[in-house]
Amino acid sequence: MPQSPKTDARIWTDVTLLTMATGDAPYGLIEEGAIVAKEGRIVWLGQATDLPTAYCDGEKISCDGHFMTPGLIDCHTHLVFGGSRVAEFEQRLTGVSYEEIARQGGGILSTVRATRDADEISLKASATKRLRQLQRSGVTTVEIKSGYGLDLDNELKMLRVARALGENPAIDVFTTFLGAHAVPPEFKGDADGYMDLVCGEMLTAVVRENLADAVDAFCENIAFSPDQVARLFTKARKAGLPVKLHAEQLTNSGGAKLAARYQALSADHLEHLDEEGVKQMAAAGMVAVLLPGAFYTLREEKLPPMELLRKYQVPIAVASDSNPGSSPVLSLALMINMASTVFRLTPEEALAGVTRCAAQALGLQDRGQLVVGLKADFALWDISHPAELAYQVGGTLCTSVVKDGRVILTG
Ligand code: DI6
Ligand code: FE
Numbered sequence: 001m002p003q004s005p006k007t008d009a010r011i012w013t014d015v016t017l018l019t020m021a022t023g024d025a026p027y028g029l030i031e032e033g034a035i036v037a038k039e040g041r042i043v044w045l046g047q048a049t050d051l052p053t054a055y056c057d058g059e060k061i062s063c064d065g066h067f068m069t070p071g072l073i074d075c076h077t078h079l080v081f082g083g084s085r086v087a088e089f090e091q092r093l094t095g096v097s098y099e100e101i102a103r104q105g106g107g108i109l110s111t112v113r114a115t116r117d118a119d120e121i122s123l124k125a126s127a128t129k130r131l132r133q134l135q136r137s138g139v140t141t142v143e144i145k146s147g148y149g150l151d152l153d154n155e156l157k158m159l160r161v162a163r164a165l166g167e168n169p170a171i172d173v174f175t176t177f178l179g180a181h182a183v184p185p186e187f188k189g190d191a192d193g194y195m196d197l198v199c200g201e202m203l204t205a206v207v208r209e210n211l212a213d214a215v216d217a218f219c220e221n222i223a224f225s226p227d228q229v230a231r232l233f234t235k236a237r238k239a240g241l242p243v244k245l246h247a248e249q250l251t252n253s254g255g256a257k258l259a260a261r262y263q264a265l266s267a268d269h270l271e272h273l274d275e276e277g278v279k280q281m282a283a284a285g286m287v288a289v290l291l292p293g294a295f296y297t298l299r300e301e302k303l304p305p306m307e308l309l310r311k312y313q314v315p316i317a318v319a320s321d322s323n324p325g326s327s328p329v330l331s332l333a334l335m336i337n338m339a340s341t342v343f344r345l346t347p348e349e350a351l352a353g354v355t356r357c358a359a360q361a362l363g364l365q366d367r368g369q370l371v372v373g374l375k376a377d378f379a380l381w382d383i384s385h386p387a388e389l390a391y392q393v394g395g396t397l398c399t400s401v402v403k404d405g406r407v408i409l410t411g
Contacts, residue, residue: 009038009058010405012378013048016067018386019370020355027348027386028370035068037376037405045370061407063380066399069351069389070368071140071377072332073358076268076289076319078178079134079144080127080161083114085324098298098326099250102222108148108182111324115148115158123161130322131165133330135409138379138398142171143319143362145216147178150194151186152202155179159211170401170408174362176244177206180217180224180232195228199235207239214265214362218246219255226258233262242363248272249294260284266317266361270304271295278305282312287361290345290353291321292338293329306344316345317361318353333389333398340390347390376405 012035019028034048036055044055088101088110101107115123127144134142144162149155159175166173179198187194206212215236217229223246233243242265247255249269256267256277267273267281268289281288288309294300309316318339321327329335332354339350359368367375380400383389389397401409 009036009043009055011036011051011055011058011060012063012068012402013060014065015063015380016065017045017370018067018069018351019045020070020352021369021371022356027351029386033068035370035378037402040376040404042370042372042374042376044372063400067381067383067386068370069138069379069381070355070370071379071401071403072138072354073141073362073364073368074134074139074320074322074332074354075143075174075266075317075358075361076291076321077134077142077144078147078321078323079130079142080123080146080158080165081111081115081148081324082118082123082126083111083324085111085328088325089328099222102182105185107325109185111148112150112182112184116151116154120157120161120164123158124164127161127165130330131171134320134322134332135171135401136396136398137331137333138381138401139332140171140377140379140401140403141174141359141362141364141367143174143176145176145178145181146212147181147216147218150179150182150184152197152205155202156205156209156211159206163211169406170403174213174364175211176214176216177203177212177241178216178218179203179206180229182218182223191224191228195224195231199232203232203235203239207241212241214242214244216244216246219253219258220246220250221253222250226254229255229258230261233258233264237262244268244361248277252277256281260286265363268319268321269294271300271302273305273308275305275308278308278312278314282314287315287317287357289317289319289361290339290343291319291327292335292342293327294321296338296342297327303343315357315360316349316353317357318345318350319358319361331394333392333396334394336390337393347387350390351386376402378402
């Protein structure tokens with residue numbers, strides 16, 4: 001029997017909405033608001049006094065005066081991995097640099113060894129724990145990369161685990177193939193030879209098994225050159241996959257310009273990005289993904305070029321980069337704080353960075369704002385001013401998470 005519109009609508013009331021929709025008031029703020037979801041989508045929002053009578057009989061959920069934002073989107077993570085890098089953290093505290101550790105065969109390669117040794121069940125179990133923490137910070141969509149397998153079987157294993165995590169109705173997972181994350185020990189000194197494997201057998205299998213929604217690479221002097229990345233991006237685009245790039249994290253290698261040539265979704269990190277790179281990102285319609293957790297953990301000193309990104313109107317996303325080496329971060333809410341305090345984004349820019357602009361960084365048009373027709377993915381916050389989301393350091397302000405119109409976390 002068809003359900004009447006009254007019965008399956010769910011209405012959140014007694015709430016301040018931060019819609020994050022473009023062109024509206026700051027934050028898209030609506031006081032004394034209400035929002036209605038049906039079949040997983042937003043069907044109405046506005047001031048509670050204007051609620052259409054058609055929805056008055058629906059199931060009502062009072063938000064006790066809390067604030068609602070779109071569900072947060074973490075558009076850059078390496079959440080699936082084996083082992084731990086805590087010993088390396090201690091080593092770095094004694095003055096050894098991240099690059100030195102990588103050159104000595106530690107760093108990413110130590111996680112590669114542990115990930116190769118782990119089976120899918122244990123990888124899924126450890127990633128699930130981390131994912132739960134992110135969800136508690138208001139996340140409803142997460143991107144997860146491969147990149148710690150670095151051979152055919154282990155890259156596919158990582159992507160299968162990421163896809164399996166996305167079977168949970170409480171979270172959407174966007175998967176990214178990052179086979180070109182580092183040169184594995186079997187190819188030491190032969191990055192070109194390894195790139196042949198990534199562009200050939202590995203990419204073919206990833207596409208055949210539909211395991212990835214995008215392709216990423218690490219363009220850096222300790223990883224792959226722009227020419228090597230270009231070979232991969234040409235193949236990826238031919239296979240119909242969008243690309244994105246770890247670029248200008250430790251040095252200015254020209255990665256962002258290369259990514260722009262392939263209309264990449266985003267270039268990520270970007271501390272060493274120059275004006276020409278910013279211009280080309282703007283022309284290609286790319287998003288700049290800033291990762292304050294990695295900047296903080298590695299005690300970097302060079303800030304990303306915020307003023308240039310604003311000047312050329314490049315949308316700015318903010319993500320956790322959650323990974324065992326450079327960013328052991330499990331809260332996207334904390335990244336709102338760090339994006340403001342460390343990168344000097346305004347609180348509104350930082351919130352847009354984990355909602356509207358993060359959706360754009362994943363090419364997802366159906367989320368990231370509270371707008372009629374988009375997914376009913378919400379996070380509720382016990383705050384009394386929107387800037388508190390950026391002001392608070394740590395703790396848990398998120399009181400409830402709604403995914404596709406269903407309450408999945410409270411308290
Ligand atoms: N840049 C990063 O910050 C992560 N990957 C990358 O290319 C670090 C990954 C790790 O250290 O394990
Ligand atoms: Fe990363």
